[in-house]
Amino acid sequence: MHTINYHKTMPDTDLHRTDGRSIVQQSLLGIASVILWSISLKYSNTATMGDYGLLSVLSPLYFSAIGLLTISFTISLSSQRMRTIILALHIVALIFMIHGTPALLYDAPRYPWSYKHIGVVSFIQENNGIRFNSNPYFNWPGFFALFALINEIAGLNSALIYAAWAQVFFNLLFFSALLMIFKALTNDQRLIWTALWLYFLTNWVGQDYFAPQALNYFLYLVIIAVFLTWFHSRESTVFERIQRVLPGGSTRIRHWFSVADARISSQKPLYPHQEVGIKILIVLVAAFVTASHQLTPFILIGGVITLAIFRRLRGHVFPLLLGVLAISWLFFSAEAFVDSNVAKLFGSFGQVSNNLTRSVYNLSGWQASVVHVALASRSLTTVICLIGIVGALRRLHHGIFDFSAMLLGGIPFVMIAFQSYGGEILYRTFLFALPFVTFFAAAAFYPIPRVAKLHKPSLAVAAVSLVILPVFLLAYYGNELRYNISLGEVQAVQQLSRIAKPGSLILIGSANFAREVEGFDQYHYFPLTRTREFFRGRVDEQTIDTMANRLLDSKYPDVYLLITRAQKHFVRMYIPSLGTYLDDLEQAMREDERFIVVFSNADAVIFSIRRT
């Protein structure tokens, strides 16, 4: 293993002076980029947002800032006196620039689906607990119960106040856990920090908002990091068996097997009390993951079983323990959900093609900008995976076989065979594979530790980052017209929960709104985009009569119609041929005396009907 020996190139007396100067030099560009970013926010007005979301309103200064940060990061990376603290600050700055920007520009949390989670937390606070029914949120309540408790301790009655910052918070947590994983996989600092940089530059999936997945992803990363750091094993019995059945027994493959995971840095051996303590910690964290999320425990079990099968894990009790925890929860605590969702849970088992197709949407008929965003995310995924393959091959070429990282990067893809996860399985798979994909992608630039000619790989990292960056920003910010919910829209839903009796029917323009931010599990919702009159494509007298009949439905205590700005954008983006339907409907209903406008602001309107 090569290590950088500063003393070979620098006399001792100069070391401290040059270190100080080096830190200042390496920080200057980074500081300039943060200042530029702060200024850029003043010149970015979300009120004029166009089809390409935030990209259409961000000031050119923003793009300059993030570009400058990229250059600054790679300059620091290429320095002989590379300082990890400087690189860490660059990553923190990148997280703020990417995830802090919407939090600073919007007046309410991003993503319509985050509001339901805020609503569940409020529900627990208001009702001092959950309802024991088949609602999945009540069957895996860990995340919601935790934040309800935090709110109570903090003296807050809703998570709405801080949920906008959840993405920054969770990404900082991911950063800490990923650092631990990469430090376990290698001690090459340039490889570690490039992998971290690439991770945050390619994670377009958006599973870092106020949601159980974000918290459980962090806990998953910590458990994997602990396994790699203290419970990793390099038993070669499996390889010996494989070699026996290999035809001819290639020398190179034999060599790879003999060096598999040789670079995994082992910490000091654990004392018995430390080992017991860390095992208890793993069991506690895994138990909480089991109580908090449907998918994460099974991806964790998959990873742990695979490591155990290939003798990469010391302590075979872990797979058994995690399996017992997850299965017990599924059939005892989440029994109500399992009973009423058997088909959903197990119906897609083994249907790989179907599960894949449900995640890869047919882009035809969508607005051009949405198609471009989808293509950007697909291209980004493909490119980072290809760079990852190049990195893995380069490592193998240099005789380094990161077998455990390959297993952990590959195992999430097996989940596609088990579940469609509501059409999201491919996104989740990418999310769980990404740490290892970016590790190998970084290895494409730094396959082995370098001590000289540092500028070459750094230039390559800069070039690739600057190419990836606009694609990432398009994939991540391109659909903001749909993801940005205004405070006015939130207020409309809050008002609705004050006036609508429990059990009421809420007709909605589309499902893209701050659903259940208050009044969780109280109402029935029905989107107009599922009605026959919507697909007739025009608003006429017949449409208005049908709407009047819907609002008079006596099966429910009350019936309301909610139309919001984000709902209209959703229809425009995904069904452009009916792009003005909700505007026309709102206009016609405002003009018709049968309907009452119960609440209205610039971004939302609630209708009910006069009952005679």
Place this chain on the structure above:
Amino acid sequence: MAWYAPLRPLAIIAISTTALWATISNIGGLSQSIIAFLFTLFCPGIAFVAFLGITDKATELVMAMALSLTICGLVAVGMVYLDLWSPVGAMVLISGATIIASSLQLGMIYRNR
């Protein structure tokens, strides 16, 4: 043993006591929120992970954060399932355990001097 070694358990005891007091008296405002987030993200985890003797500080911090959120989460889930929702009770339990663990840590530091 470094002179500053007792500072960490002392800080954990101070934050935990303040968080417990803030919850019971519901002082409100930003200060209560900051104390609550500091407590739930760091305190129980740091108090217990300290006994593991992990030398790498960054690793210790990551594990402490994961454990803190886990402990608070498991207590909250327990209250929900046992139909015993009581944030004050939870705080007494978690901060009490945290203060005891940090006091033990403090005792060990002084004994080793």
